[in-house]
Amino acid sequence: MSEITPEVVRHLAHLARIGLTDDEIGHLTEELGAIVDSVAKVSEVATPDVPVTSHPIALGTVTRPDVVGETLTTEQALSGAPAHDGSRFKVSAILGEEQ
Amino acid sequence: MSAAGTTAGGANSGASAPADLTRATAAELADLLAAGEVSSVEATRAHLDRIAAVEGDIHAYLHVNDTALETAAAIDQRRAAGEALPELAGVPVAIKDVLCTLDMPSTAGSKILEGWVPPYDATVVARLRAAGLVPLGKTNMDEFAMGSSTEHSAYGPTRNPWDLDRIPGGSGGGSAAAVAAFEAPLALGSDTGGSIRQPGAVTGTVGMKPTYGGVSRYGAIALASSLDQVGPVTRTVLDAGLLHDVIGGHDPRDSTSIPDAWPSFAEAARAGQRDGAVKGLKIGVVKEMSQESQGFQSGVLQRFHESLAALEAQGAELVEVSAPSFEYAIAAYYLILPAEASSNLAKFDSVRFGMRVEVPGGTVEDVMSATREAGFGPEVKRRVILGTYALSAGYYDASYGSAQKVRTLIQRDFDAAFEHCDVLATPSAPTTAFKLGEKLDDPLAMYLNDLTTIPANLAGVPGISIPAGLAPEDGLPVGIQFMAPARQDARLYTVGAALEQSLVDSWGAPLLDRAPARG
Numbered sequence: 001m002s003e004i005t006p007e008v009v010r011h012l013a014h015l016a017r018i019g020l021t022d023d024e025i026g027h028l029t030e031e032l033g034a035i036v037d038s039v040a041k042v043s044e045v046a047t048p049d050v051p052v053t054s055h056p057i058a059l060g061t062v063t064r065p066d067v068v069g070e071t072l073t074t075e076q077a078l079s080g081a082p083a084h085d086g087s088r089f090k091v092s093a094i095l096g097e098e099q
Numbered sequence: 100m101s102a103a104g105t106t107a108g109g110a111n112s113g114a115s116a117p118a119d120l121t122r123a124t125a126a127e128l129a130d131l132l133a134a135g136e137v138s139s140v141e142a143t144r145a146h147l148d149r150i151a152a153v154e155g156d157i158h159a160y161l162h163v164n165d166t167a168l169e170t171a172a173a174i175d176q177r178r179a180a181g182e183a184l185p186e187l188a189g190v191p192v193a194i195k196d197v198l199c200t201l202d203m204p205s206t207a208g209s210k211i212l213e214g215w216v217p218p219y220d221a222t223v224v225a226r227l228r229a230a231g232l233v234p235l236g237k238t239n240m241d242e243f244a245m246g247s248s249t250e251h252s253a254y255g256p257t258r259n260p261w262d263l264d265r266i267p268g269g270s271g272g273g274s275a276a277a278v279a280a281f282e283a284p285l286a287l288g289s290d291t292g293g294s295i296r297q298p299g300a301v302t303g304t305v306g307m308k309p310t311y312g313g314v315s316r317y318g319a320i321a322l323a324s325s326l327d328q329v330g331p332v333t334r335t336v337l338d339a340g341l342l343h344d345v346i347g348g349h350d351p352r353d354s355t356s357i358p359d360a361w362p363s364f365a366e367a368a369r370a371g372q373r374d375g376a377v378k379g380l381k382i383g384v385v386k387e388m389s390q391e392s393q394g395f396q397s398g399v400l401q402r403f404h405e406s407l408a409a410l411e412a413q414g415a416e417l418v419e420v421s422a423p424s425f426e427y428a429i430a431a432y433y434l435i436l437p438a439e440a441s442s443n444l445a446k447f448d449s450v451r452f453g454m455r456v457e458v459p460g461g462t463v464e465d466v467m468s469a470t471r472e473a474g475f476g477p478e479v480k481r482r483v484i485l486g487t488y489a490l491s492a493g494y495y496d497a498s499y500g501s502a503q504k505v506r507t508l509i510q511r512d513f514d515a516a517f518e519h520c521d522v523l524a525t526p527s528a529p530t531t532a533f534k535l536g537e538k539l540d541d542p543l544a545m546y547l548n549d550l551t552t553i554p555a556n557l558a559g560v561p562g563i564s565i566p567a568g569l570a571p572e573d574g575l576p577v578g579i580q581f582m583a584p585a586r587q588d589a590r591l592y593t594v595g596a597a598l599e600q601s602l603v604d605s606w607g608a609p610l611l612d613r614a615p616a617r618g
Contacts, residue, residue: 009484016441016487017448017464018480019472031542032485038543039430039498045508046501053506055325055355056311056559057585062354076218080452089450091463 004033120145121281125190125338128284132178132189139171139178139189143233146191150235150282152618158257159267159277161196162203163236171233186365187341188231193283195274196237197244198329199318200224207320208240208252208270211447211454211474221318222353223287223329223346230345235283238273242476243444244294244322246270247548250539251478258535259302261575261614265532268298274332275302280617285342286332291322292432293528293552295330296564300527300578303566303610305595307331307339308552310585311559312357314343315350323439324355326432326556334611336371336565336595340364343588359586367589371596378414380594382407382581383520386421388551396530398570402577403526406567409601410594420516420523424508428553431505433546434489435557438499441486444479447471481542510558517584522594525551527564527578555582563591565598566610576610 009028013020020028074087083090116137117123123131123142131137150163164170174189194200197207199217201224206212220228227234241251249257249272257272259265260280267276274286275298288295290308299306307330314329321327331342343364350356370376384407391397411417449455449463449470456469475483489498516523529550538545555562564578579598583590603609 004488008488012484012487012491013480014468015491016483017445017467017471018475018483019468020480024477024480028481028484031481032488034543035433035481035485035546036488036498039433039502041430042427042434042501042505043497045424045427046504050504050507052500052503053510054503056506056510056557057355057357059312059355059357064351072218077451079218080215082449082453082455091450092458092461092466094463 004029004036121149121284123284124335125187125284125333125341126335128190129186129341139174139233140168142189143167143171143191143235146235146283149618153280153282156258156263156617157260157276157280157282158255159238159273159280159282160193160236161206161208161239161254161273164203164234166202167191167233167235174231174233185230185345187345190232190285191235191283192227192232192342193235193238193274193277193286194224194227195271195286195288196240197289197320198224198287199320200234200237203234203237205237205320206254207244208242208254209474209476209479210253211470212452213454215452217318219318222315222350224318226346232285232345238271238277238286240273241270242479243320243440244270244289244291245440245478245482247293247297247545248533248535248538249273250535251476253476256535259532260617261303262532265534265575266301268301268528268532270294271298271332275299275304275306278302278304278332278334279611279614284334285338287329287346288332289319289327289329290552290556291326292436292549292556295332296552296562296578296580297528297548299332299564300580301532301576303576303614305333305336305339305563305565307343307563307591308555308561309343309347309588310357310561312355313361313561313588314347315353315356317350317352321443323436324443325439326436328556334609336592336599337365337368339563340366340368340592357586362589364589364592367592368596371593372600375414376593377410377597380415380522381520382410382415382417382594383420383516383523384417385425385516385523385525386419387423387425388525394529394547394550395526396570396572398572399526399528399530399577402567402570403524403579406579406598406602407524409605410598413597413601418520420519422512422516422554424505424512425554427505428509428557429546429550431502431509432549432553432557433485434498434502435506437482437486438489439486441483441490444483447474478542506557509554513554513558513560513584521583522590523582525580527551527580531570531573531575531577551580558585560585561588561591563595565595566602568602568606568610569613
């Protein structure tokens with residue numbers, strides 16, 4: 001397992017799109033370091049011969065008939081949006097000025 | 100005597116309604132409603148009055164349904180018109196705020212969803228409505244169900260009705276406290292690592308996590324999709340069975356929903372109340388979770404062993420089983436859960452629903468980062484960043500991949516144990532309710548609280564917590580947990596009802612009769 005440094009936390013926060021203050025980065029570096037050290041215990045028993053389990057109950061892929069079903073109306077889909085324009089979600093610029 | 104017997108008395112024999120309808124169990128209310136002794140409006144109003152009287156102390160609800168009385172009146176009218184109604188029609192119910200409701204805000208305890216009213220009902224909520232239950236409101240929870248104390252709610256903690264300075268468990272502390280404080284006879288919870296069972300244990304209520312896939316997750320705001328399961332929170336085992344019968348069963352809208360037919364869990368509970376119900380039942384006592392040296396409070400173990408002795412006296416057989424991989428469960432869980440949560444919570448992107456923090460001149464990514472900074476609390480940030488770490492290239496195999504291998508080992512432990520027994524037993528939680536604030540600054544200590552409940556989620560098996568008495572040293576409730584093989588949920592209702600009947604008989608009254616009256 002890797003050392004958790006403030007730079008690692010800053011990078012992870014960027015990947016997760018969560019703004020953090022320097023103070024938060026300081027706390028998180030310490031807390032995540034302790035948590036990561038603790039959970040590293042899994043590698044003690046996770047030997048190469050053990051298969052992974054991603055899902056607790058074995059079920060096949062589920063399909064449904066390809067027919068039109070009930071869906072949300074545009075109004076319903078937009079009802080919780082912070083901003084919308086006509087029938088579309090409205091967001092800030094997706095690309096920066098330089099792009 | 101009926102295990103469901105409370106101050107409401109023998110509703111089955113057609114007796115008149117109790118003075119305080121909030122003390123009746125759901126089964127008793129159902130009988131009174133069917134007999135015309137009580138109207139749904141009366142039952143609903145009694146609970147709304149109770150909510151008004153005790154919420155200042157408890158804070159179990161984030162939202163109280165202002166149309167509850169209209170819903171109740173409509174049920175009363177249908178009954179008066181001679182319509183045959185489902186068994187629980189007219190009985191009030193509280194709903195954990197993680198479940199989407201068309202007519203009430205659904206925040207999952209987070210600021211980022213403050214005021215959001217979903218455009219659809221969760222399947223379990225739709226089933227409650229179809230069965231004529233009356234939603235009383237939405238209950239408090241740790242933000243996005245991340246926590247064991249309800250202190251991580253963005254809207255302030257819920258307090259334990261037994262002691263207002265203590266936690267009601269989490270993440271579903273609101274549902275458990277509402278039921279324990281007689282603010283609802285029934286509630287829905289969700290359990291990802293113990294969020295139904297641990298609050299049940301520390302509030303003296305019954306909490307059931309069904310087999311993964313037994314109850315639909317459609318419309319349950321996802322925390323960790325391979326672990327989450329919705330289930331009942333009640334005061335009696337029979338009530339849990341009745342509620343499970345309403346919400347359970349296949350849902351084509353959830354691709355992990357098990358398509359099999361299920362038996363009636365209410366019938367399984369009623370079977371447990373009959374003499375000889377557990378005769379010959381083999382109960383596996385998990386060796387790794389039954390001693391003080393393993394972090395268990397002495398009074399918790401005392402009540403646990405007394406409960407086992409009570410079942411032994413009814414003819415059950417105790418066998419010791421070993422589950423050596425369980426000690427790795429917490430570590431695996433705190434890699435798998437954050438990994439899945441970091442992915443699930445990516446949807447809170449300030450575009451389609453919820454909060455948006457505007458950044459003048461900023462791009463949509465700047466807006467996302469600012470929104471998630473302002474909208475997520477500390478525990479959510481911690482776990483999303485931890486999950487991002489667990490899934491990142493270079494660490495994936497050692498962290499997330501290894502955790503998934505531990506999941507296999509835990510399933511093998513369960514399989515091996517169930518070759519020697521029908522159900523497994525452990526204490527539901529290592530200690531009784533701790534004090535508010537006690538573990539808030541120590542995430543690892545908070546995580547350790549889930550020691551007993553997490554294995555069932557990792558393996559997908561069902562687990563139930565039943566009140567086992569009060570710990571002598573602090574007078575607070577203790578829970579005993581039973582687990583069964585996947586799809587064998589009915590066994591838990593039978594053994595749970597058998598134990599409940601025997602313990603309530605020995606106490607002379609339900610455990611919650613000893614809680615402070617409040618209000």
